[in-house]
Amino acid sequence: MSRILVTGAAGLLGGEVCARLVARGHSVTAMVHRTPDILANDGTKVAVGEIVPGDVSLPRMGWSEDEFARIAAGHDLLIHCAATVRFDLDEADYAAVNVGGTANAIALAEAGGMEFLHVSTAYVCGDRNGPIREDDPLPESGYANGYEASKAAGERLVRNSGLPWAIARPSVVVGEHASGAIRQFDTTYAAFKLIAEGRVRHMAATPGATLDFVPIDHVAGGIVAIAENMDEASGRTFHLVAGRTLPIERFIHAIGAYPQFHEPALVEPARFDPASLPALERRLYKRVAGLYAAYFQRDPQFDDSAFRVLTGSACPPTGEPYIRRLIDHCIAVGFLSAA
Secondary structure, three states: OOEEEEEOOOOHHHHHHHHHHHHOOOEEEEEEOOOOOOEOOOOOEOOOOEEEEOOOOOHHHHOOHHHHHHHHHOOOEEEEOOOOOOOOOOHHHHHHHHHHHHHHHHHHHHHHOOEEEEEOOHHHHOOOOEEEOOOOOOOOOOOOOHHHHHHHHHHHHHHHOOOOEEEEEEOEEEOOOOOOOOOOOOHHHHHHHHHHOOOOOEEEOOOOOEEOEEEHHHHHHHHHHHHOOHHHHOOEEEEEOOOOOEEHHHHHHHHHOOOOOOOOEEEOHHHOOHHHOOHHHHHHHHHOHHHHHHHHOOOEEEOOHHHHHHHOOOOOOOOHHHHHHHHHHHHHOOOOOOO
16 A cells, blocks of 8 residues: 555546546545546545645645644655646746646655656647657657646756656546546537537548547556556656547547537538638637647657556557447536437
């Protein structure tokens, strides 16, 4: 049994990670920002050992010196899930939470002599296409948004620390594999809803572009598996990805297979002009769907060989049947219309 501190424990991924750690018999302290409850992906409360409010953007997480010292000394491993995953923030917000928050988490781990497992994103590859290896160097530029750039900056801090560290890189985290269920619908789902319901009818897309949707249970289970193998994982990076990307065209055809939904027109980026869209669609595209346009224009093929060797596990099959399960769950809970 390890004594593990999880930042961002009230978040979608952090809550499921806590649930799996507790189920495995670990002693878990959950650090939260505002939300007091720790919930698994199925919505059940997780009985962690302690819940501590804190703010990763503040020095010492906003704690007193005594509280900081107590928490630092009481844990063997820090799993850093806390981050903002929005794509529409100012650079200062990313700097405070995703970069500064990582620096503050590192300082806490250093004070307690903890190991450090950092949750990043596979899309720190930037605008690269083709094979993306887990040990490829971070690009200096080419990031689609401030989120990607800030996660890359956070990774650099981790790599340059003196801690025993490992980095987990999920791709686009969506619902549980078998059922498609997900506890909360974040901005990725908000963009999907606008497209499916026909309020955004055009998307800039490069022929051959792909998406990598990964089930939350594979990601959370993978993080726990890395945490339990930190001796072997130390100093290495692991992709938590589907391993079988989905062509954009097949993704939108899966949407259009439902009679109540709209299959958007895919327009090559050179011919796509958001200003030519109808007024309402133009506003929605700018505010939500357009933030994800870069993901319709790339074809990164994430290799997860190191993860599979470390853990002996791989992501279960995804593809169109999995997309349909995601859509069916959205309909069943009322997030998408049934007719």
